[in-house]
Amino acid sequence: MSGKRIGYIRVSTEEQNPDRQLEGVFLDKKFVEFASGKSTNRPQLKLLMDYVRDDDVVVIHSMDRLARNLRDLHNIVDHFIQLGAHVEFMTERLTFDGGVNPMGQLLMSMMGAFAEFEFNIFKERQAEGIAVAKRKGLYKGRKKALEGAQLEALAEEYSTRKPLNAIAKKFGISHTTLYRYLDQLNLRKPAELIAQGQ
16 A cells, blocks of 8 residues: 555644544654534644545544544545545544445444434533533633734734744633634634644
8 A cells, every 4th residue: 555644633622632542553644633523614624635645544543533423424434435545443443445345334324323422412411511500600601702902912913923822822712712713814824724734
């Protein structure tokens, strides 16, 4: 096989450690995403989908790192297969390569459905916990978004070419939130998107 081994790592928050996924697995390149899996509209996932070529192997820790629902999981895996690539899920020990493999397809459907079910149960419990906290007056809610003068100040900081870490820290936001604001302001450059996958 002449293709590259390309890793996709996704964590939902800056506090989670992406190094725990695919640790010790040989990769030619990896894309690291700090984003929720509820949508396929993720910068690093898009870069990965554009980067993969025939004979490459896309390596992912587990199915729930790639997608949060069965439809998205199938669509993304099918995209890679149509490019002539293979997809490996390390936790499930499954590989998909476009060959006729009814058992593999069945396992992917079952495991994807279980992952989606578990996530929905988690969200339901989270909603119940928030409701209880609100009744007790303990829930503070999501931090208020930056707006107006704060956005202008963020744009000014960015224009000085300060490190993104320093900007995020100054405004008390995560990298994911910072990227969202930069996209909103049409400031983020393609090179920065690519750099995240290095």
